[in-house]
Amino acid sequence: MKVNTQSRPVSKPAPVRKRSSKRVSELWHDAFSYLVLCLLSLMILIPFAWMVSTSLKRKTDVYIFPPQWIPSPVQWHNYKDALTTFPFPLYTLNSAIIVVFVLAGVLFSCSFAAYGFSRLNAPGRNLIFLVLLSTMMLPGAVTMVPTYLFFNKMGWIDTFLPLIIPAWFGSAFYIFLIRQFYMGIPYELEDSARIDGCNTYGIWYKIIVPLSKPVLVTVGVFTFMGTWNDFMGPLIYLTDENKRTLALGLSYFQGSARSSPDLHLLMAASLYAITPCVILYFLSQKVFVKGMVFTGVKG
Secondary structure, X not given: OOOOOOOOOOOOOHHHHHHHHHHHHHHHHHHHHHHHHHHHHHHHHHHHHHHHHHHOXXXXXXXXXXXXXXXXXXXXXXXXXXXXXXXXXXXXXXXXXXXXXXXXXXXXXXXXXXXXXXXXXXXXXXXXXXXHHHHHHOOHHHHHHHHHHHHHHHOOOOOOHHHHHHHHHOOHHHHHHHHHHHOOOOHHHHHHHHHOOOOHHHHHHHHHHHHOHHHHHHHHHHHHHHHHOOOHHHHHHOOOHHHOOHHHHHHHHHOOOOOOOOHHHHHHHHHHHHHHHHHHHHHOHHHHHHHHHHOOOOO
């Protein structure tokens, strides 16, 4: 009797084939996701590229169609002209002063109020919090005139006070954001601190605030960008030329009914103005994203 010694092909186990198919599917999914992200990033970067290109052109080359993406010749002196035509160093200093005090006020007042709404059991706490959130539905145009009349009565017009003092009384959105983060911190840490003799203020300052770095950085980035780029507030309350901010200085290049705008200088000054915001975001990107993720975990 003959014995067939020819080896039969060994079939691949089903789990191995399934894992391989799943891996290929994941690779295609990742490739498609990266492709979509690259296309969206390109759409976002096109205006930025146009701004950089325009900032290096001559005034007569700005309106050429189709657009000339690579300036020829490159006008590096546009940056010097833009920053010396008007006192931009002074405008930058004014904006920096306002940003520093507003940032300190928002972080202190909002974190302090959020601690009360999230950790302290007080009568009517939820009702007060609901009223606080309802103020977010009021448009800024509704409160603009009464607020201006109030500050005018106080004698604060043409000073930095109307732009700084309101930040020390909290912001509904930031209080809500920080409160959501605080509610995710375990209560056992607070109980342990009370056993060790720490009071309410000490718990907030020594335990809650150090653990809240992600959300505080998130609020800080939002506050910095909003205050640094604020145009309406300084326009309403500041009249002295030496107290103008960077956002107001950019409007001087927009021209008037008799003259065309200096777009090449405007783009150069705008690139100068957004540089601190870009640097701040890249320095705090990881903590910023973490804060945005964890603020909605519980609440």
